[in-house]
Amino acid sequence: MNLEILLANTSFVLLFLIMIFYWLQAVFCIIPKFQSVIFITTWCANLSLLSLLLTRWITYKHFPLSNLYESLIFLSWSFTLIELVFLYKNNKTGSNLIGTIISPIALFTNCFATFSLPKAMQKAQVLVPALQSNWLMMHVTVMMLSYTALLCGSLLAISFLIVTWKKQNSTIANTLDNLSYRILGIGFPLLTIGILSGAVWANEAWGSYWSWDPKETWAFITWLIFAIYLHIRITKGWKGRKPAILASCGFFIIWICYLGVNIVGSGLHSYGWVKL
Known part of the structure; x- marks a missing residue:
């Protein structure tokens, strides 16, 4: 075999x-x-x-x-x-x-x-010429690790919303909320590094740091969602259901960014992916 x-x-x-x-x-x-x-x-x-x-x-x-x-x-x-x-x-x-x-x-x-x-x-x-670069390892690896952490944190936020549907406070709910916040706190810096490294790679490959390619646009939307989440948690001190709802929305945004854009759209990031 x-x-x-x-x-x-x-x-x-x-x-x-x-x-x-x-x-x-x-x-x-x-x-x-x-x-x-x-x-x-x-x-x-x-x-x-x-x-x-x-x-x-x-x-x-x-x-x-x-x-x-x-x-x-x-x-x-x-x-x-x-x-x-x-x-x-x-x-x-x-x-x-x-x-x-x-x-x-x-x-x-x-x-x-x-x-x-x-x-x-x-x-x-x-590999097409644009992918024949050392940036492939750096950019894609960091982006995938950020997706993993953000998806994990978002799923915990969804679980928190389910657990607190009727009962607001419990040990499990508090644990889910804290774990979600900690993991999202790891995923967001990775996403930021991934986007920045992608911009540098884009300038090297295509002569422009940012071209509003569909993938880039949805990556920015993803970054914005979790930037708002961390902002309201850190500076506003919000906990519980409101930030969890925002993180839950982020779960679906990530899948659109990761899979949806490549399945239904086309752009500079379509190499090796689904094209209709």
Whole structure:
């Protein structure tokens, strides 16, 4: 069996098991040492996804973030990385909440990349001149890490809104609110660095720092949404449902920026993506 296929199938099985384990832990609070099983499985999934990306890097001789398939695999890997960070910190409540909420989307992105995308889109192509740059590694990696953190924080905000639908204050609600704020606080600087590095790369490739390409426009909208969120949390001291609603809106804005623009539109960022 082809190594890529083996690694892709292995990562799918492991991600599915991780989701089941987290849900069992959340519903039944089973086996005190069950956390170790989750940690080992998550570590194996992370290693499997990383090996898949490295295999493609070695096979195709360029950084494996040049098309939709590779970016989705990287996104799935990044979600498992966040889960591992909280598991390693031994933050049981935080890791269980994050794992229960994030593991389904990690599985979904992996499934979409492996089983839904046409085989032609899963194959790496020769890079166009604009992508043959060291900026590819810097810009795209930072942007994908920012999407991961922002999606994670936004999902926690959505979960907070669900938990507080009738009951305003609870330990779980406060934990969700704090975790969402902390993770979004990491994602926003990464998004800022990603946009700035993209502007420098754009000037090098196309002779202009900013051209209001659809991707650039929606990246700016995404940045603005989370800039407002952090502003009202830090300077206004707002907590609870109002900032969570804004962060929840950001969840859908990110998906428009990441996938929607490339599926229904066209522009300078359409290389290796869907074009209709």
